[in-house]
Amino acid sequence: MTEKLATYALCRALNGPGAVTLEQRPVPSLEPGQLRIRMKAAALNFPDLLMTYGKYQFKPTLPFVLGMEGAGVVEETMDPAAPFKVGDAVLYKSKTGAFASHATATANQLDPMPTNLAFEEAAAFSVTFLTAYVSLVERGGLRAGETLLVLGAGGGVGQATVTLGKALGATVIAAASSDEKLAIAKASGADYLINYHRENFPTRVQEITKGRGVDVILDPVGGKFFEQSLECIAWAGRLLVAGFASGEFGVLKTDLAMARGCSVIGVRAGEFGRRDPDAGQRASAALRRIAEEKGLKPIIGESWPLDKIADALYAMERRAVTGKQVVLIDN
Structure with missing residues (x-):
């Protein structure tokens, strides 16, 4: 044989x-x-x-x-x-x-x-959409009607987060490094687009939100973008750290976090399920249901x-x- x-x-x-x-x-x-x-x-x-x-x-x-x-x-x-x-x-x-x-x-x-x-x-x-779900729902507590800023919105995690954020009823601001990447964010449902190589994205976010800032930020990029994101977060906002695609970790200025009363939350979706298998299964089942109902891809x-x-x-x-x-x- x-x-x-x-x-x-x-x-x-x-x-x-x-x-x-x-x-x-x-x-x-x-x-x-x-x-x-x-x-x-x-x-x-x-x-x-x-x-x-x-x-x-x-x-x-x-x-x-x-x-x-x-x-x-x-x-x-x-x-x-x-x-x-x-x-x-x-x-x-x-x-x-x-x-x-x-x-x-x-x-x-x-x-x-x-x-x-x-x-x-x-x-x-699995990886990107589960990261988006654990970030927005399990860790960020995103609610319908809130405003979500997604950095690196043309990447895998960013695209999944834009798509899921819209499915959950948020207003989504997508930021990325090129118009080509922003086209992906637009196709995924983003309400506003920011090219952060051409624009100062904290200034533009404050213009879009009329000075209020955003409720939730998803950052898979890190480096200077993490540091700048604290400049455009709303009072009691949630900044979700999901990666460092830029190759650098951002430096947390605790005075800005304190001034805005915001939370900085680390996200590891795989570890979330490994440490709490029941919660991991619940998250996967909920994500699959949303994917089928809303056509997430x-x-x-x-x-x-x-x-x-x-x-x-x-x-x-x-x-x-x-x-x-x-x-x-x-x-």
Whole structure:
């Protein structure tokens, strides 16, 4: 009997995307409590790139299979208690493992795939939209009628936050570094657009809000943009820190936070679910319901075949693609 092989995108050294190569290995046998997923697509996220340099807070042991999120079909199960059966379309979420023809998972790493999404779209849904949901709902307490400012609004997390913010009934101000990225925010429903390479965004936000400021800010960018965002937050506003895509952490000026009576809140959506699995499942189910009712979708900037994974990572490093990058896995 011929041994079944799986294809994996393995990172073997911490010197960037060039260290990522495709390798074939035997498909491992499942242990009790595990399921095998035949992957259809997987999406890139900024932490994937950081991990190839060893610069992310999670540092997997070499060699490791890249990929935090994807979508596929349950091919085999050794967990009779899992709410999934062979043939079910599922979302796969983990710290690693998605860029492969097959992934091994436990039930808590899987969610039912929203019915409004194709596999390519579903692959790009979990990380960014769950980050948006945990940020806005679980941590930020965004309410209908409030004003939301989204920095980095053309990126994956930013686009998801604009889309979800509108679905939750907020007025959304989108800020990004180029008109091309702002076009994504506009297509996602943003009410106001700010190019912060051409405009002083705190000044423009104060003009839009008539000096009141915004109730909630989502910042996945960091650096000087985090520092400037405190200049346009409303009294008792919530500043949600969800990343540092600029490569730098912002410096918190506590006098500004005190003067505005605002909260600065760190967001780690994956850790939110790992530390409180019940809350994580509740958030995932609520997000899936909103996605199906409101038609939430990621915007795909470019799709790549699995053997071009290194090229996709380099494109992310150059910021050459607007929107989510997806790897299509040929099964």
